[in-house]
Amino acid sequence: xxxxxAKTYFNIMRETQNFLxxxxxxxxxxxxxxxxxxPAVLLSAVLNIAELSGTLTVPQSVYQLxxxxxxxxxxxxxxxHHDMIKSVFGDLSKRTMPYRIAVGRRExxxxxxxxx
Numbered sequence: 094x095x096x097x098x099a100k101t102y103f104n105i106m107r108e109t110q111n112f113l114x115x116x117x118x119x120x121x122x123x124x125x126x127x128x129x130x131x132p133a134v135l136l137s138a139v140l141n142i143a144e145l146s147g148t149l150t151v152p153q154s155v156y157q158l159x160x161x162x163x164x165x166x167x168x169x170x171x172x173x174h175h176d177m178i179k180s181v182f183g184d185l186s187k188r189t190m191p192y193r194i195a196v197g198r199r200e201x202x203x204x205x206x207x208x209x
Contacts, residue, residue, distance in 0.1 A: 155204050158200075
């Protein structure tokens with residue numbers, strides 16, 4: 094799987110947070126947030142919550158798997174869960190965001206049926 098080095102990743106993930114933290118020093122500054130980064134930022138939040146709580150809820154687990162399905166084109170096909178994720182969600186990497194969201198909602202609804 095290709096990816097970013099740790100420093101670049103954390104710079105990207107903290108960019109908006111740092112902008113907001115320092116906003117009082119320059120209230121007229123502008124920050125461009127790429128809407129396309131939202132799924133990655135949410136995944137980071139889900140993983141951070143899991144790290145703090147020691148577990149993932151069903152919706153968090155579904156989101157994590159959905160995110161992987163949306164990026165299946167960069168996942169090694171021989172990786173442990175590749176085929177399972179593809180069989181549940183399909184390969185969402187070339188699909189539109191509305192389609193991806195519809196699949197995510199469908200799978201979340203299905204997963205929540207067994208939760209009491």
